[in-house]
Amino acid sequence: MIHAQGLARTFQTKRGREKAEVTAVAGVDIDVDEGEIVGFLGPNGAGKTTTLRMLTTLLTPTSGTATVAGHDLYREPVKVRQSIGYVSQSGSVSSEARAGDEIVDHGMLYGISRQQALSRGHELFDQLDLGGMWQRQARTLSGGQRRRLDIAMGLVHDPKLVFLDEPTTGLDPQARANLWVHIADLRAKLGSTVFLTTHYLDEADALCDRIMVIDHGSIVASDTPEALKQAVAGDLVELVVTDAGQVAGAGARLGELAAAAGEGRGPVRAAVPPDVEVDGLRVSMRVPQAATLLPRLLRSLDADGVLLASVDVRRPTLDDVFLNLTGRSLRDDNAA
Structure with missing residues (x-):
């Protein structure tokens, strides 16, 4: 056409x-x-x-x-x-x-x-x-x-x-x-x-x-x-731990989850991987097809004694796509 x-x-x-x-x-x-x-x-x-x-x-x-x-x-x-x-x-x-x-x-x-x-x-x-x-x-x-x-x-x-x-x-x-x-x-x-x-x-x-x-x-x-x-790089997995001393452990396990999703990264246990974002008690990272791997993450965290206040998995939106492609949000651009 x-x-x-x-x-x-x-x-x-x-x-x-x-x-x-x-x-x-x-x-x-x-x-x-x-x-x-x-x-x-x-x-x-x-x-x-x-x-x-x-x-x-x-x-x-x-x-x-x-x-x-x-x-x-x-x-x-x-x-x-x-x-x-x-x-x-x-x-x-x-x-x-x-x-x-x-x-x-x-x-x-x-x-x-x-x-x-x-x-x-x-x-x-x-x-x-x-x-x-x-x-x-x-x-x-x-x-x-x-x-x-x-x-x-x-x-x-x-x-x-x-x-x-x-x-x-x-x-x-x-x-x-x-x-x-x-x-x-x-x-x-x-x-x-x-x-x-x-x-x-x-x-x-x-x-x-x-x-x-x-x-x-x-x-x-x-x-x-x-x-x-x-193509944005997966779902956003967001963990909120109950204790600041457990942030590193949660971040390391989250990094392992990305490796399991085929990111080509070996297990990381000693420190928070650089692409895991930490904000206070909140730990987050994008992981491809995270919903299928979430049970494994929760079992690992439980085995480590990491207590969670909340866990959330958010699929990418077109706003994420637009931000990834152009470096700016379409909504923000039009609000200016």
């Missing part, structure tokens, strides 16, 4: 009196299969928006090749636009217009007849829980309803590829969760391929078959959410 090779974009800027070339996207390769929901993540300034604008014909690439929905990005931009749905982050609904009129007008702009737009619009209103909203002005709709109306406008011409740019930004948690269901239904019920950008990592984890991470204009990872999380 999307096949891009070496897609790049540079911009000319001025530094004082001199012109300078800034690379926003440095030759990315993107492949999206029909029927996939793909998440496209990246910190601010990483090239995410520039890539999206190139794929939707809103910005001409400096170099590289791409076909989108079966059409060449350079030679057939009109056919690309006719074949895709695009829902921008800011939305395109006029506050004073009636919801039904927006759908019909949008459909006719895509070249379908008024009757087709009416029929398709009513069908989408039913599918997106917008029943009874046809005559309502957009300004009277809730944030979630307006976002669903934006999506309906992007689907009115029945595209097989839909670009959703930050679809749930600004929505409350209930409205976000509701919209997730409708986004998943784009593939499940309508057979659409979805290319999704988001700043919510839980959203990408819940919705996407595959995630691509872009940083400094290059794709730095592309895999399933589960595979990316496993």
Whole structure:
């Protein structure tokens, strides 16, 4: 559905009196299969928006090749636009217009007849829980309803590829969760391929078959959410001992657990391994597939007489993945 090779974009800027070339996207390769929901993540300034604008014909690439929905990005931009749905982050609904009129007008702009737009619009209103909203002005709709109306406008011409740019930004948690269901239904019920950008990592984890991470204009990872999380280096095992004198023993046993998980480290008994973190009575370390090895650890600690106040195993999150890949948290980056 999307096949891009070496897609790049540079911009000319001025530094004082001199012109300078800034690379926003440095030759990315993107492949999206029909029927996939793909998440496209990246910190601010990483090239995410520039890539999206190139794929939707809103910005001409400096170099590289791409076909989108079966059409060449350079030679057939009109056919690309006719074949895709695009829902921008800011939305395109006029506050004073009636919801039904927006759908019909949008459909006719895509070249379908008024009757087709009416029929398709009513069908989408039913599918997106917008029943009874046809005559309502957009300004009277809730944030979630307006976002669903934006999506309906992007689907009115029945595209097989839909670009959703930050679809749930600004929505409350209930409205976000509701919209997730409708986004998943784009593939499940309508057979659409979805290319999704988001700043919510839980959203990408819940919705996407595959995630691509872009940083400094290059794709730095592309895999399933589960595979990316496993690549972080395992689950976080956290022990809290009851006595400061038992910290070293707990740390040594935790180091042995990592060795048992295939880290290639021999048993360590005399001291806390350097990759075990100690914070007061808290001892922690990342261990691949820790849940399967935890019983062995608990037996060893019991045999050593190490008393635990608590033990916790936390699987990696996409926030851990993002931090590992880019050196920063996506949430922190957007809060700045």
